[in-house]
């Protein structure tokens with residue numbers, strides 16, 4: 001089992017729901033300080049978005065963030081260099097589109113991520129059917145490959161993805177690109193299907209924009225991912241303090257959620 | 270279809286043409302891609318579907334389109350030139366072949382709406398046309414730059430009852446229209462089919478669209494035979510994503526004919542590109558040293574695309590087809606020459622193929638060669654733009 005999954009499983013065993021914020025790397029010169037602020041305020045892992053020119057599953061807010069970061073000259077190498085100054089103990093997971101790694105060279109990319117302290121990768125346009133080469137490249141460097149399940153995934157596909165994913169299983173809360181709001185309802189069926197196959201942690205993302213949505217999603221899963229709302233805050237000029245407050249409000253909502261309800265019976269409704 | 274040719278046969282089970290193709294899409298779209306593949310395989314091997322597709326193309330689409338000898342241009346260039354007249358198909362280009370197939374398939378899958386991307390607007394107009402004919406709702410995504418270059422096509426789509434959404438992200442051209450259509454598809458996949466306009470995207474699109482366009486090559490080969498011309502020495506077509514080229518090549522892939530695809534110099538994925546992944550496929554793409562996709566630049570909106578369909582990437586790397594490029598400045602002369610000598614105003618896209626033939630007559634094309642030009646579309650949509658440019662030149 002890869003290191004990332006060991007860590008996320010023990011987090012779950014400790015009874016804590018994971019809070020995973022997404023940052024567009026390089027969006028501002030002090031982006032690594034934003035990451036540190038999020039960790040201070042209670043983030044359990046960080047998604048590091050590596051900008052790609054054609055972010056197919058991202059809505060306008062993240063597109064804007066990615067564009068600005070690219071205009072500032074961000075590259076995989078510059079991100080890894082920035083990460084060397086980051087002092088944090090939480091797991092780091094890269095999120096980008098396949099062409100970034102493919103063009104860099106798969107083994108070289110995996111080695112580069114590992115050397116920068118990244119232990120997992122989410123590549124939304126890399127289907128499990130096409131993932132063999134990337135997976136092989138990651139094994140040597142102990143990088144986990146995280147797959148996304150969607151509300152449209154058939155039970156067969158959820159089974160395939162839940163058994164293939166490493167670290168955690170990313171349950172998309174909505175049939176939409178990032179940045180449209182959601183309640184956790186769309187994700188319930190796939191969470192149940194995933195749990196039936198595997199006891200890998202399941203996190204809900206895509207469409208979680210408010211502390212209330214995060215609380216609700218955390219009640220049916222092992223963690224939540226927050227992207228667009230945070231990127232919007234930073235685009236609007238939010239500083240380290242604002243980021244701490246933002247993450248803190250999500251942390252509080254998750255930690256004060258009522259104990260997990262019998263969601264499996266909910267899912268059968 | 271049945272004689273299992275060595276080139277342009279079916280891709281492998283996961284949609285690969287050699288190292289290219291495949292499926293690189295968000296999981297949210299995978300079930301739709303799989304459903305589409307099953308539906309297309311089933312329909313394409315169903316005689317009733319084939320009959321309906323061919324009947325609609327005949328009665329509504331204006332097929333078969335003729336093959337026209339081009340005697341005066343032939344004299345001028347020292348070649349024996351023939352044109353396959355896709356400009357005479359309904360809506361003015363080959364795009365109708367693909368959309369008739371895909372809208373029939375949409376109905377067969379029980380979906381009620383189509384979305385499409387468009388560059389020049391030809392695919393958007395064709396999709397809006399077929400959607401009107403078959404009673405489907407239709408939304409077309411078009412780069413904002415292109416909505417300005419092709420104002421009349423936007424209006425055409427609207428007359429046909431479609432909604433046109435200008436895309437303001439990225440380079441605001443075809444590449445971004447595809448991104449936006451894919452994003453939209455994620456949120457409406459249960460009742461909506463994405464009618465992709467070229468031999469690109471995730472499997473099964475590159476293969477399906479080539480099959481739907483292969484009627485061009487199948488007809489042309491029989492027509493040339495009937496005219497006593499036989500197998501041409503060269504088959505030449507312009508290439509954006511590559512659908513008209515794939516369609517005509519399909520009729521000649523297993524003959525001795527040289528196959529030549531002509532890209533816009535500013536969007537030359539074979540000439541300047543390298544392997545990469547975009548829009549659901551692995552193919553040749555124009556990208557920078559970091560793997561960021563570059564913006565294509567062409568006078569013709571339909572060729573303004575930084576990639577090429579995966580089967581073309583395979584035909585290029587395997588050497589079965591050649592890919593050349595033509596700059597903006599060479600295109601207008603070709604458009605004028607074909608208009609003046611043959612009475613046919615070609616689309617700017619098509620004019621790239623004409624320009625390459627003009628340039629290479631007696632060079633890469635030996636004197637006396639029999640050349641089949643795929644005349645992919647008519648120039649009506651471009652006359653306003655051409656007029657502006659020629660005025661500016663004066």
Ligand SMILES: Cc1ncc(COP(=O)(O)O)c(C=O)c1O
Nearest residue numbers: 391467509510511512513571646
């Ligand atoms: C007349 C015409 N030819 C060619 C093309 C390019 O597409 P493809 O390469 O798929 O044939 C277009 C696209 O808009 C077109 O309108």
